[in-house]
Amino acid sequence: MIEKPLVSVSCITYNHYPYIRQCIEGILKQKINFNMEVVVYDDASTDGTSDVLKEYASKFPEIFKVLIQKENQYSKGIRGNAVRYNFPRCEGKYIAFCEGDDYWTDPYKLQKQVDFLEKNPNFSTSCTNYSEVDEKGEILKKEAWDGIRLSPTISHEVILQKYKPKILTTLFKKEAFKNGFPDIFFEVFNADNFLSAIATEYGPVGFLNFTSGCYRVHNNGVWSGKNTIQQFENQLDTFQKMKLYFLKDSQQRAISNRIYQIRRRLSRLYAKEKDFVKSLSQMKHMVKVNPIDSSKVFLGNLIAPFR
Known part of the structure; x- marks a missing residue:
């Protein structure tokens, strides 16, 4: 056997x-x-x-x-x-x-x-x-x-x-x-x-x-084939869904912190592409969590397209 x-x-x-x-x-x-x-x-x-x-x-x-x-x-x-x-x-x-x-x-x-x-x-x-x-x-x-x-x-x-x-x-x-x-x-x-x-x-x-x-890393990869914005958009959706499953206080805090950082990065990436509507959409969520940091990010986003 x-x-x-x-x-x-x-x-x-x-x-x-x-x-x-x-x-x-x-x-x-x-x-x-x-x-x-x-x-x-x-x-x-x-x-x-x-x-x-x-x-x-x-x-x-x-x-x-x-x-x-x-x-x-x-x-x-x-x-x-x-x-x-x-x-x-x-x-x-x-x-x-x-x-x-x-x-x-x-x-x-x-x-x-x-x-x-x-x-x-x-x-x-x-x-x-x-x-x-x-x-x-x-x-x-x-x-x-x-x-x-x-x-x-x-x-x-x-x-x-x-x-x-x-x-x-x-x-x-x-x-x-x-x-x-x-x-x-x-x-x-x-x-x-x-x-x-x-x-x-x-x-x-x-x-x-x-x-x-x-x-x-190659263009036909399920993950590596996506551009940076698409990758972060997918991450945002994933962690928003994970937050519906992991319900303990410590889990909620950890996932919320992760979501904040993803939104932070997305807002900057959108700004660099001059898509200010999407950039501001992320900022609206961020400012409710961390107004001071969000203000700094907003100022950085204003000059991001010119860097």
Whole structure:
């Protein structure tokens, strides 16, 4: 009888043909003393990605679970596909993520993270540093995390207020999601933020200071393909929805602070584009929270188009 996997690796793909082999090979090169499985969801790729997935599933049927959609679900507005389609098929105690255009570079990534979580049962998640690369694999930024992000412990409040781990570096305890996911989770664009926030209600994140993989920045990326304004608009919508779910006073304060900072940035970005109607719309919300800071931001916005 085959022993159940300790780790399930969730991989979401869509038209990742130029990158998918590098992604899968990085997973297969993991040096581990436990069983793992690779749970793949392909959202009806049209570029040959699904053929590569079928090839690996045929070579390694004991490891790969591949689900290939006939119709693209993302274009229908369906979100949270990792949770919707992969989580129910994951049998591991832990769930790792590596989307089809990203890849792991450290062959001991999973082993190091499993060892940490096994020794520290009060933690829900482990994450690491990462590098950013372009579509050709050229390094854009080594060790993309610095400063306060190097803290060995990342609390639930920090996840809500400041930052989250990069999903390609994370290893979650599946038990952290034992209460399931609210309907509103599947309405947000930045599902990674929501996912990390849900997990860290169960316990903090342990940051291990090594670089485990590469996040690819390219024009066809779901996130990196958006401009800065679009990214912040999506963040604003995500955290406004998260505020409807995380209702404790400490959670509300943390999310409100995050929303204020997002509005602050958006107001400046709109001003630089001379879209003063949208800029002032953000300011109206900000001034109710922090009138003094909002006044400073307003003055800066007046000269922003000329900088």
